[in-house]
Amino acid sequence: MFRFEILARSRKSDARLGRIYTPHGTVETPAFIFCGTKASVKGMTIAQVEEAGTQIILSNTYHLMLQPGGELVKSAGGLHKFTGWNKPMFTDSGGFQVFSLGYGGVGNEIKNAQQTKTNRTLQRITEDGAEFKSYIDGKPILLTPERSIEIQMALGADIIVCFDECAPYHVDKLYTTNAMERSKRWAKRCLDTLQAHGDEKQALLAVIQGGVFKELREESAKFANRHEFDGFAIGGSLGKSKEEMYQTVELTSKMLDKNRYVHLLGIGGIEDIFNGVKYGIDTFDCVAPTRIARHGAAIVKKKYLYGGNQKYLNLHKTSVERDFAPISPDCDCYACQNVTRAYVHHLLKARESLGGNLITIHNMRTMNRLMEDIRTHLEHDNLEAAFVEWCAA
Amino acid sequence: MFRFEILARSRKSDARLGRIYTPHGTVETPAFIFCGTKASVKGMTIAQVEEAGTQIILSNTYHLMLQPGGELVKSAGGLHKFTGWNKPMFTDSGGFQVFSLGYGGVGNEIKNAQQTKTNRTLQRITEDGAEFKSYIDGKPILLTPERSIEIQMALGADIIVCFDECAPYHVDKLYTTNAMERSKRWAKRCLDTLQAHGDEKQALLAVIQGGVFKELREESAKFANRHEFDGFAIGGSLGKSKEEMYQTVELTSKMLDKNRYVHLLGIGGIEDIFNGVKYGIDTFDCVAPTRIARHGAAIVKKKYLYGGNQKYLNLHKTSVERDFAPISPDCDCYACQNVTRAYVHHLLKARESLGGNLITIHNMRTMNRLMEDIRTHLEHDNLEAAFVEWCAA
Numbered sequence: 001m002f003r004f005e006i007l008a009r010s011r012k013s014d015a016r017l018g019r020i021y022t023p024h025g026t027v028e029t030p031a032f033i034f035c036g037t038k039a040s041v042k043g044m045t046i047a048q049v050e051e052a053g054t055q056i057i058l059s060n061t062y063h064l065m066l067q068p069g070g071e072l073v074k075s076a077g078g079l080h081k082f083t084g085w086n087k088p089m090f091t092d093s094g095g096f097q098v099f100s101l102g103y104g105g106v107g108n109e110i111k112n113a114q115q116t117k118t119n120r121t122l123q124r125i126t127e128d129g130a131e132f133k134s135y136i137d138g139k140p141i142l143l144t145p146e147r148s149i150e151i152q153m154a155l156g157a158d159i160i161v162c163f164d165e166c167a168p169y170h171v172d173k174l175y176t177t178n179a180m181e182r183s184k185r186w187a188k189r190c191l192d193t194l195q196a197h198g199d200e201k202q203a204l205l206a207v208i209q210g211g212v213f214k215e216l217r218e219e220s221a222k223f224a225n226r227h228e229f230d231g232f233a234i235g236g237s238l239g240k241s242k243e244e245m246y247q248t249v250e251l252t253s254k255m256l257d258k259n260r261y262v263h264l265l266g267i268g269g270i271e272d273i274f275n276g277v278k279y280g281i282d283t284f285d286c287v288a289p290t291r292i293a294r295h296g297a298a299i300v301k302k303k304y305l306y307g308g309n310q311k312y313l314n315l316h317k318t319s320v321e322r323d324f325a326p327i328s329p330d331c332d333c334y335a336c337q338n339v340t341r342a343y344v345h346h347l348l349k350a351r352e353s354l355g356g357n358l359i360t361i362h363n364m365r366t367m368n369r370l371m372e373d374i375r376t377h378l379e380h381d382n383l384e385a386a387f388v389e390w391c392a393a
Numbered sequence: 394m395f396r397f398e399i400l401a402r403s404r405k406s407d408a409r410l411g412r413i414y415t416p417h418g419t420v421e422t423p424a425f426i427f428c429g430t431k432a433s434v435k436g437m438t439i440a441q442v443e444e445a446g447t448q449i450i451l452s453n454t455y456h457l458m459l460q461p462g463g464e465l466v467k468s469a470g471g472l473h474k475f476t477g478w479n480k481p482m483f484t485d486s487g488g489f490q491v492f493s494l495g496y497g498g499v500g501n502e503i504k505n506a507q508q509t510k511t512n513r514t515l516q517r518i519t520e521d522g523a524e525f526k527s528y529i530d531g532k533p534i535l536l537t538p539e540r541s542i543e544i545q546m547a548l549g550a551d552i553i554v555c556f557d558e559c560a561p562y563h564v565d566k567l568y569t570t571n572a573m574e575r576s577k578r579w580a581k582r583c584l585d586t587l588q589a590h591g592d593e594k595q596a597l598l599a600v601i602q603g604g605v606f607k608e609l610r611e612e613s614a615k616f617a618n619r620h621e622f623d624g625f626a627i628g629g630s631l632g633k634s635k636e637e638m639y640q641t642v643e644l645t646s647k648m649l650d651k652n653r654y655v656h657l658l659g660i661g662g663i664e665d666i667f668n669g670v671k672y673g674i675d676t677f678d679c680v681a682p683t684r685i686a687r688h689g690a691a692i693v694k695k696k697y698l699y700g701g702n703q704k705y706l707n708l709h710k711t712s713v714e715r716d717f718a719p720i721s722p723d724c725d726c727y728a729c730q731n732v733t734r735a736y737v738h739h740l741l742k743a744r745e746s747l748g749g750n751l752i753t754i755h756n757m758r759t760m761n762r763l764m765e766d767i768r769t770h771l772e773h774d775n776l777e778a779a780f781v782e783w784c785a786a
Contacts, residue, residue, distance in 0.1 A: 038739075038740075038743045038745055039736075039739065039740075040740055040743075040745045040747045040748075041747075042745060042746060042747065043436070043746045043747055043750065044747065045441075045727065045731075045747065045750065045751070045754075046731065047727065047731075048438075063743075067739065067742060067743060068714070068735075068739045068742075072714070072715060072735070072739075075715060075717070076717055076733065076735060076736070077717075082732075082733075082735075082736050082739075083732070083736065084731040084732050084736075321461070321465070322465065322468065324468070324469055324470075334438065334440065338438075338439065338440075338477040339475075339476070339477050340469065340475075342461075342465070342469060342475075343432075343469070343475055343476065343477075346431075346432065346460065346461045346465075346475075347431075347432075347433055349460060349461075350431045350433075350456075350460060352431055352433045352435060353435060353436045353746055354433045354434075354435065354436055354437065354438065355433075357436065357438065357750075358438070361438075
């Protein structure tokens with residue numbers, strides 16, 4: 001059964017040390033949730049994911065409903081049996097992909113990245129739900145709050161999320177208000193569906209919407225606080241700059257029931273995580289650590305970067321061609337213990353998938369080490385020291 | 394130091410149970426050598442290669458000389474340190490790729506597969522060596538016997554191979570004779586180079602050439618027997634049918650010094666291995682087990698195939714979409730112990746690289762189990778029983 005326990009609260013900020021109990025084990029928080037988008041953390045076996053110290057992974061309802069389908073996963077015994085991952089698991093509602101792929105590039109906008117044009121797959125939004133075209137065969141699919149919960153019940157993750165309308169940044173306040181209000185009604189339908197048909201093993205998170213508008217976030221938070229959600233996921237557009245994003249997360253988090261679990265959707269930069277933790281966020285998810293790995297970028301503490309304004313260690317660069325040091329000098333991951341930057345560089349250049357796999361192992365372990373460090377320092381209410389260790393140049 | 398010991402000889406055939414001693418440990422023979430073409434078994438960490446029970450892997454001098462170059466690998470401390478593989482390692486001479494890529498599709502012809510047109514990169518063959526164009530930057534490169542050995546010394550594998558002229562099947566007897574005679578002169582230059590500059594840790598194999606012509610194989614074998622090669626590698630064109638291939642391997646093997654180690658180049662089908670073992674072959678290498686894995690084909694005992702004339706279990710097929718059994722019911726590999734055919738099918742369909750990686754793990758373990766079974770049965774001189782177990786429908 002799901003339970004969230006707060007073990008300690010900081011006296012300096014809203015940061016807290018906690019523990020999530022699920023039918024598949026516990027998660028020490030603050031924690032990072034890795035993306036296993038299509039029921040696979042790309043290139044990694046579950047043994048490798050575990051060896052990196054991972055506590056919890058996420059799969060996307062949107063992708064899995066299209067292939068192989070919730071019903072097949074249910075026949076397989078659920079996502080845990082299907083993938084071989086016996087620890088806590090999280091699924092999202094499908095909403096983010098329906099709307100971000102649908103609007104064309106909104107996913108990027110929400111995350112503050114360059115906006116790019118993609119094919120719009122979203123057909124129409126009604127009170128019932130959202131209709132979109134499958135990216136596999138082009139067939140129209142109607143995703144409703146009820147259907148999203150049914151699929152997430154079939155998938156069987158420990159923590160599931162309400163189906164919401166994820167409004168982009170560029171729309172006006174009226175649009176954002178309507179989307180937030182509809183998300184409230186949809187969240188209620190999600191809760192009703194799970195309470196009527198669920199097995200009481202799955203925890204349901206309400207998504208807090210409202211864009212960058214304080215009073216809308218307030219309304220969304222009030223609604224969520226009032227109902228029996230097991231926790232909250234802060235979603236929607238957080239703003240178009242880091243400052244705005246931090247502000248939105250901080251003010252939203254302050255509005256939420258202080259005893260319930262809070263997840264921040266889609267954010268995973270190291271400084272962003274430190275800020276999120278201070279605002280009371282318990283878990284984070286982001287595709288970046290595993291995605292950038294496949295493009296040759298290794299996450300290291302800032303002091304180990306080759307200077308300049310780099311965010312990551314780019315192992316594609318010729319400068320590491322003869323660098324026989326490990327990816328990061330302080331890392332205990334399998335890759336750092338066994339191979340060098342020069343070897344990974346060679347693999348990337350030779351287009352050997354092992355190159356990206358080794359960096360994925362490293363990045364996973366690094367994000368897990370980051371969260372371990374944050375938790376250890378929170379025990380002594382000394383988050384600043386961890387921040388200096390990870391973020392000082 | 395290299396040493397080959399024969400532990401038992403069959404009384405029914407030329408099969409033998411043996412042990413290869415190298416500076417990086419021993420190899421129980423008959424054994425299968427897996428291809429780590431560009432210093433990586435595609436997609437696999439060294440830990441995964443080891444977990445599958447692998448004794449020895451091979452890298453290709455041709456690819457590594459082009460990138461990252463022998464000198465860089467030497468700076469890294471040799472192939473073992475570079476890759477993290479601390480067990481026995483084998484490199485070929487580069488000859489096979491120079492000539493097979495050079496002639497266009499000869500590699501396929503030699504292996505009895507469909508001939509396909511590829512870009513011809515071979516520029517010219519002289520007594521000095523072979524000139525070819527780099528597939529990376531198009532630069533002309535001269536590979537000589539001396540250069541091949543120097544690069545293989547820099548790579549530092551335990552077992553290395555003489556640079557030879559690998560004549561295709563379709564040329565006439567005169568051409569094959571000349572190539573075999575030149576290969577003899579080149580082999581002598583390889584031996585001289587290693588004896589003059591080597592560290593006595595690397596074992597050198599002579600390649601037995603001569604195509605399908607008995608008297609040419611005889612001449613090649615006589616030459617190799619006469620010189621201080623640590624062993625032999627049967628190479629060149631073995632014929633264009635299975636029958637011709639078996640005949641060529643059998644007659645060539647019979648001509649070789651019975652106390653030295655014999656490798657068969659590029660052959661790895663299960664029935665072919667049983668035949669090779671009977672003819673006295675100690676090790677085999679082939680890219681197939683790992684290559685076909687990436688295309689969805691799992692190696693299983695014949696009785697576990699879905700009938701028909703299939704050679705492999707094709708996990709791409711819709712027939713396994715809801716098959717929640719392991720890849721093979723009798724397999725102890727990581728994949729079979731943790732996931733199902735349906736999951737691997739989903740991954741292949743979703744183009745998740747984990748799908749090919751899981752089948753690679755399975756195929757490696759299966760080839761190692763095959764060789765373990767062959768060795769166990771050779772202890773009781775009962776190879777037939779192992780053949781029935783693996784090859785009976």
